Amino acid sequence: MPKSKFDKIYADLRNRIETLEYEFNSFLPSENELTKMYSSSRATVRRALAELIRRGYIQTNQGSRVRIIYEPVERNIFKIGGIESFKEAAIRNGFSYGTKVVRLEKVVADEKTAERTGFKPGDELYDVCRIRLVDGMPLILDKNYFLTSVARDLTEEIAKSSIYEYLENELHVKIMTSKRRMTTELATEEDRRHLELADYNCLAVVSGRVFNGDGIQFEYTESRHRPDYFCFEDTATRKKFSGR
Amino acid sequence: MPKSKFDKIYADLRNRIETLEYEFNSFLPSENELTKMYSSSRATVRRALAELIRRGYIQTNQGSRVRIIYEPVERNIFKIGGIESFKEAAIRNGFSYGTKVVRLEKVVADEKTAERTGFKPGDELYDVCRIRLVDGMPLILDKNYFLTSVARDLTEEIAKSSIYEYLENELHVKIMTSKRRMTTELATEEDRRHLELADYNCLAVVSGRVFNGDGIQFEYTESRHRPDYFCFEDTATRKKFSGR
DNA sequence: GCCGATTTGTCCGTATGTATC
C-alpha cells in the first residue's frame, strides 16, 4: 500500500490511467490543478509524474499539457521488473508457481568464477541451482551464488520457498541495488536437461550482481529463461542531459 | 554539454566517479557539503544524485552516507541505452559502422502488421529494412516502419545515414518516448540470409514503439541482433512505492 | 542500551525561465 504522499498520488493517477478514466492520448489535469486536487505542493505532484513517465504511462513536453500514452496490453507473459524474487514476480503476474532445488552447496570461488560473478577468488559462496515452475512448466533455470558471510545458514527448505524473504525478514539484509545484464546465450547440456527447449538452441539470460546496504555485492544471479516465455519491458525517454 | 545546473552537478560527479577520484565502495561528500561545493540548493543536488542512482553509480540509504558502487568495465560490447540511433550508439561505443539499405518502400498496414506494430489497419507506412555493420561485420537487421504522414519524403540516402537526424533536424519531429521490449526469437530465413549466425538459431530482438511530442506513435522498430554481440544493461533498485 | 549528532527522505511555498498555444 502507498505510504508516502507522492506515492499516493502516483498510485491514484496510475490507477485512473489503467482503468481508462484518463484515456489514451488525452491529457492529465495541469500540475496546478493536481496540486489542488491532492492538496500538495507542486514538487510532490511532479515527483509522482516523473515516476509515471519512467513507467511509460505519460509523456511531458514543456508548454503543452501532460499526455497519456498508456494502452492496456494482455499480461500473458512473465515480465520482469525491478528487484524482486521469483515468488513475488509470479504472484504479480498471477501465476501458480513452484521451485525445485537442484543443488545447494558451499564452494570457494576460483579465478574463473570470480571473473564471471564479480566476487573475489577465495570468497566462500553458496552455490544454489533451482528450477522454476510456472503453471507446472519448468521455465527458468536459476543459478545463484551468495556470500556465505551474508546469507548465513541457507537450507534447502529456505531455497525452496524464498531466499529473499529469508534474507530480508530473518537476517535483516538490506537488498539495495541490482546491476543486470540481458543476453541471449547458447543452451548448455544442463539447460537442456532441466528445461523443455523444443526447437530453441538458445536461452534468454538475465544475470545480475546484487548489493546490500553496506555496498557489498552479496549475490550473483543468473536466470536462464526459456525464450518463448521471456520478455523484458522498458520505457526510454530522449535524454535531457549528458549521456551516460 | 551540460545545460542546466543539476546536469552540471550530475556530469561532474559522474566524471569524478568514472575517473576513480571517488573510488568504489567509498562515500560521496554529504548532501550538505555538495550544496556548498556547487553553491546550489539541496533539491538540485538531490536531483543529480537521483540520476546517478538510476544509472548504477551510487546507492543511498537513509541515515548513512552515499556510497559509490561504480566499477569500470571494458566497453567491448555493443550496449544499448536510451533512445538513440544506431549511429549515435556506434559512436558512443567507439566503433566504425556502416549501413546497407535492403528495402525502402511504401506499404499500407493490414490487420496483421497493425496488430504487431501498434499502428491502425490502413495507415500508410514506410517499410524500411537495413543491415547494420559494425567494424565491417553485419550484426543487426533493423526493420522499421514509419508513418508516412510524419516521416515525409524518406529517401535511400537518408536511410543510409540517419533517419533520426533527418526527423529531428529537417522535419523538427520531437522524438519523446519509446516503449521497448526485449525477447529471444527463432531466426527467420531473412535473418539467416543477412546475418552470420553461426551456431545460433535465435536472435536477441529489441522491438519498440516510438512516440512524438503530439503523442502519436510514428515508428515501430525491430532490431534483430546477432546474440554474441548483444547485451542490454540495466540497474534496478528495491522499489520504495507501489509496484507497477 | 541510550542519546545526540549526522545524514538522507519527504514535503511545502515561492520565484523565475521557457516552450506552447
Place this chain on the structure above:
DNA sequence: CGATACATACGGACAAATCGG
C-alpha cells in the same frame, strides 16, 4: 502578444534511519 503550462532552482522544515560515544 498574452496566457498557460511545464522546467529549473532556492530555502526551510520536519521525519526517519544510522552511527558513534
